[in-house]
Amino acid sequence: MKIRITILVLAVVLLSLHKTQAFALSEGIRSEPVWWSFTGQEKTSDGGTVISLSPVYPDGMRFDDIEVVYISTPGKNSDSSRGSDKPEIYRKKVERPADASPINVQIYSGRTELIDLRGRFSSGERVCYAQCIFSCYGKSGLTDDGSERISDAPAWRSALLRMDDRKFFYRAQTGETITVASDIPDVSVDVFNDGDFVLEIRSDASGVFAYTPPHDKSLASAGYSAKKDIVFGIDLPEEAAYLSVSIPVYRAFYGNTSLAGGLSVLAASVSGTLCFVILRSRRFRWR
């Protein structure tokens, strides 16, 4: 009898332990988001236009390993300073910070190109894949930033995020829909606006999701090059992974325009000038 009771108690304990472990696997090691963010203004130097980016991650997070690569696709109208019109893949050496100092990645660009920056940040069992896709208008001929050219992008994960290059070779703007493709159907996607969580959207059956960043008064009043980061994040607890893609979004070129107002000013200008010409000017004598 005693043995039966002991076995029963053990079974209950084991069952509860198993449940706790399963809960820990699904909930306990939920990945923290990591994403790329632009730091400072673009600068022109001897080596080209320098774009600085840093990963944003929770305080206290430490990484065991960091890998960074970027894929450079030349624009249709760019003078290819690297001598090729095909996408080129480069590996960036990024030192793991011993202390809490920020990680900074600098990309040198000397042409019009689309950069797909990818980072793999591992911390224990957790892995974060952070991407940043942006157009670059480099102004220099030199682009040697110490990156190592590699033949293939590392096969980290099949479901890294992709964008339609044809639509995205120009700056993403507020008011324009950003469409992102993934290999993960019907998954929840967190949308962050300049670091703040905004809303949750879902990818469709083919893994595609879309978001239209609203017009932003602060961007409109700032200069033409002011931008903000729109980040899409996907948490994959079963893989202990987090995917993110950051996209710099600029103010809309025509988000705040009025054709009727413009034509009114034009009509007023034409009328005023016409009156001036008719009332004030003289006829040319010989024609």
Add this chain to the structure above:
Amino acid sequence: MRLSRLRHTVQYASFLALMYGGRFGLRLGSAVPCFSCPYVPGCGGYCYLMGLQGYIGFGMSFAVAKGIGLLHALAYFTLFVVLVAVFGKLWCGWICPFGLIQDWFSSVRRFFGIRERVIPFETKQRLAYVKYGLLVYIAVIPPLATAGLIHQDFYLPFCGICPGKSILPLFAGETSYMTLNFDNAVSLGFSAALLMTTGIALVGMFFKERFFCIFCPMLALIHMLKPLTALRLIKAPSSCTGCGNCRRVCPMDIETVHREKTSRDVQSEECLDCGRCVESCPSGGALGIYFSKLKLFASSRACAAETRKIR
């Protein structure tokens, strides 16, 4: 072949190449010495004034001007100088797409039998300084914007008020620059100013031949490079009969060619090298267009008679 017919052929070919050439792979860069507007989708090359604003603002005013950025700016400047040295003001009279549009406005006016309006000599003399003022404006404003002393939206100040920006894109179906931009006070001011200058230009172009050329800073820039250009309008004062045809047909109402009695070089600041004075001159060899010492075209009685008959 009559000179004006040749000029029209070149004008239309240039118009097509510069306005739509980009759609067929033509890329002349940003050193084109005429109004080939980058705001035209699929244009074949960019007006150098835009590059100049960009280089002054972003290349020269940064402390890194010692680097490759400066070499890039100098490369385009050199290309611009070479293009001006070879073709001179043919860029204005024969190639500029905005010039052809101005000619169309004049043709419409003539079709309706409306007489051209004359700008008084004194007024014209005063207006001649406007284009140099615009050059100073182009040189001063972009560095201030780059340095952060004024709002960033001042970065292309001439494009912000150039009527070419609103008119030329219309030929590619682009109406976006006919709008008021309410993003901020600077963009609203620039869009309103652009539409006001567009209105003035449209009326001016109709009533006065090559009206905008009076104010064009590109013409001033090309004229500043005159010592380097090989193309010349040469007069033989001894052969001139003083008939005044050259003055009558000149789209810029230049009097120098008619009045000059001693000097051979009669190419003035406003001259567009269109050659109308040469083909209407009845005195054989009195006027000619020369490339260095090579005579390209000279006046003759036969040519003047044919020109008059066609007119």
